[in-house]
Amino acid sequence: MIFEYMEKYDYEQLVFCQDKNSGLKAIIAIHDTTLGPALGGTRMWTYATEEEAIIDALRLARGMTYKAAASGLNLGGGKTVIIGDPRKDKNEEMFRAFGRFIQGLNGRYITAEDVGTTVADMDLIHMETEYVTGVSPAFGSSGNPSPVTAFGVYRGMKAAARVAFGTDSLEGKTVAVQGVGNVAYHLCRYLHEEGAKLIATDINQDNVYRVVQEFGAQAVGVQDIYGVECDIFSPCALGAIINDETIPQLKAKVIAGAANNQLKEDRHGDMITEMGLIYAPDYVINAGGLINVADELLGYNRDRALKKVETIYDNILRVFEIAKRDGIPTYKAADRLAEERMESVKRSRSTFLRNERNILNRTIR
Structure with a gap:
C-alpha cells in the first residue's frame, strides 16, 4: 500500500x-x-x-514540493x-x-x-x-517568521484585489479576517496602514481585543465571520473552512488568507470559481515563511528575503494567468504553475552535467 x-x-x-x-x-x-x-x-x-x-x-x-516550486525556490x-x-x-x-x-x-x-x-x-x-x-538567531536564524509570512499574504492579497477590482489598492476595502493570531495580527497591521477596514474574529478573545484596540477592527462572533458584508474574506486560522456550509454564506469577492488547506475538498474550489469568487491559492500566498527560512541557507539577509517575498504578488498574478489560459480554477492553476517549473528544470538538466553536491555545499556554507 x-x-x-x-x-x-x-x-x-x-x-x-x-x-x-x-x-x-x-x-x-x-x-x-x-x-x-x-x-x-x-x-x-x-x-x-x-x-x-x-x-x-x-x-x-x-x-512542500509544490509550495517551493510555485514560489520560485531552488528547493524540493x-x-x-x-x-x-x-x-x-x-x-x-x-x-x-x-x-x-x-x-x-x-x-x-x-x-x-x-x-x-x-x-x-x-x-x-x-x-x-x-x-x-x-x-536561534545566534546561529544565523531569521527569527520569528510570522511578520514575513504576513507580508507575503498582504502582497498576494493586493494581487488578488487587482484581478477582482481592477486596482491593487486596499484603501477603503473591507477585509474580514478569520483568526487573528501571530501571522494575522501583522497582516492586520499592513491592512490598517493602507486604510482598509477590518472585521475580525478569533476563538481567543484577547487576540480580537488587540486588533480592535490597535487597528479599529470590528469584532464579530466566530460563526458570524462567513456572512459579513466585505470585499475580501481572509481565512487565517484552521483549514477546510471553504466547505458546503460556509460557501453559501460568503459575501466577499476575494478569498485570500494565511491558513493552510483552505478548501475542504477540491470540488469546493470548483464551486467558488463557478460563483465568480477570486481565490488566491493558500500555498502560494502563504509561502513567505518558507521563502524567508530558505534565505538562511545563503546566510540570512533580511532585505534580500523580503525582496523575494514581494514576488508572491507576481506569483499570484501568474496563477490567475494560467487559470485564464487553461480555463481551470485557480487551485488547479497553482499546481500547474509548480509542475510546469519542475518539468522545465528537468528538461534543462537533461542537457548537461553538474556537481550537485558542490553546489549544495556552497549554498549551505
Missing part, C-alpha cells in the same frame, strides 16, 4: 529513524528533489497508528514526523539522534520547525548537522 501511494505521486524516498535510547521514532519523507534539496519541517504528534504517521509525512512532503519538498507527545516525550538525545540521521542524508533533506517542535529543538538538531533552519 505504501509503495502504491509513493508510486502514485512519484515520491523519491521514505526514511525510518529509530533510536531506542531516546525513544525516537521518526519518518522522513522526501517527495521530489528536481529543483534542489528537500526542505520541510519536523512535526511531532501523537499519531494513532504508524500508518497514519507515514501518510501524514508523505502528504506534507508533497505539499520533504517533511518529518516524530511519533510522540511533544509535551512529555521530548529529550535532548532524541533531537541529537535525529540530527545525526539528517546528517546521514548528506544534504538531500533540510529540516525546520513545525507543529510540536520549537527553536530549542532545532538548536539541538543543529549540534549534529548543518542541514537545519529556524535555529
Whole structure:
C-alpha cells in the first residue's frame, strides 16, 4: 500500500529513524528533489497508528514540493514526523539522534520547525548537522517568521484585489479576517496602514481585543465571520473552512488568507470559481515563511528575503494567468504553475552535467 501511494505521486524516498535510547521514532519523507534539496519541517504528534504517521509525512512532503516550486525556490519538498507527545516525550538525545540521521542524508533533506517542535529543538538538531533552519538567531536564524509570512499574504492579497477590482489598492476595502493570531495580527497591521477596514474574529478573545484596540477592527462572533458584508474574506486560522456550509454564506469577492488547506475538498474550489469568487491559492500566498527560512541557507539577509517575498504578488498574478489560459480554477492553476517549473528544470538538466553536491555545499556554507 505504501509503495502504491509513493508510486502514485512519484515520491523519491521514505526514511525510518529509530533510536531506542531516546525513544525516537521518526519518518522522513522526501517527495521530489528536481529543483534542489528537500526542505520541510519536523512535526511531532501523537499519531494513532504508524500508518497514519507515514501518510501524514508523505502528504506534507508533497505539499512542500509544490509550495517551493510555485514560489520560485531552488528547493524540493520533504517533511518529518516524530511519533510522540511533544509535551512529555521530548529529550535532548532524541533531537541529537535525529540530527545525526539528517546528517546521514548528506544534504538531500533540510529540516525546520513545525507543529510540536520549537527553536530549542532545532538548536539541538543543529549540534549534529548543518542541514537545519529556524535555529536561534545566534546561529544565523531569521527569527520569528510570522511578520514575513504576513507580508507575503498582504502582497498576494493586493494581487488578488487587482484581478477582482481592477486596482491593487486596499484603501477603503473591507477585509474580514478569520483568526487573528501571530501571522494575522501583522497582516492586520499592513491592512490598517493602507486604510482598509477590518472585521475580525478569533476563538481567543484577547487576540480580537488587540486588533480592535490597535487597528479599529470590528469584532464579530466566530460563526458570524462567513456572512459579513466585505470585499475580501481572509481565512487565517484552521483549514477546510471553504466547505458546503460556509460557501453559501460568503459575501466577499476575494478569498485570500494565511491558513493552510483552505478548501475542504477540491470540488469546493470548483464551486467558488463557478460563483465568480477570486481565490488566491493558500500555498502560494502563504509561502513567505518558507521563502524567508530558505534565505538562511545563503546566510540570512533580511532585505534580500523580503525582496523575494514581494514576488508572491507576481506569483499570484501568474496563477490567475494560467487559470485564464487553461480555463481551470485557480487551485488547479497553482499546481500547474509548480509542475510546469519542475518539468522545465528537468528538461534543462537533461542537457548537461553538474556537481550537485558542490553546489549544495556552497549554498549551505
